[in-house]
Ligand code: MD6
């Protein structure tokens with residue numbers, strides 16, 4: 001049932017500051033967020049002070065191992081009713097914290113670097129991983145408009161990102177995503193399957209035994 005895996009994606013051209021295309025309309029921007037990592041982490045602390053990380057439930061009642069929060073006009077939520085975007089945090093009924101300018105600017109710049117001009121995200125999902133945490137293969141298809149790309153920022157411990165194709169059983173490639181890396185994709189691969197392998201043990205100088213991923217989307 002597991003698709004065969006390619007070797008870890010190891011594009012020589014994707015050194016810090018480099019860009020590597022790994023599928024049609026899909027780019028790894030190595031170290032793209034590095035110069036802003038401290039500002040991003042400060043903003044994440046402020047967001048999660050207001051809208052704390054929580055483990056959402058799936059429709060089947062399983063607790064997700066990734067802890068999540070959101071900022072922006074819309075937030076991604078999951079519960080027994082399923083997945084959707086919501087304007088308010090179900091924990092307290094309040095709007096999600098606004099999207100910090102440093103987030104929106106980074107997302108737009110990364111999208112542009114991947115060939116998507118004019119990206120104005122209205123949703124940012126904040127994912128927290130700890131050793132052992134994984135995200136099973138899925139598609140991002142709860143958004144209204146698939147014309148906009150998705151921009152994903154990795155901070156803290158490295159993770160292995162798995163990227164497949166349009167069909168769940170398509171062969172997959174693996175990318176190592178490290179602190180400061182950004183992935184941006186859309187267009188032909190917008191609905192491709194992807195996931196994150198269980199996070200390995202480790203300690204990052206800024207985040208300790210954690211990885212934080214920011215996923216920017218145009219949801220509404
Ligand atoms: C993660 N990311 O990297 C999980 N989805 O922690 C995602 O599921 C994801 O990184 C769509 C586009 C980019 C992503």
Ligand code: FE
Nearest residue numbers: 138139140194
């Ligand atoms: Fe996803």
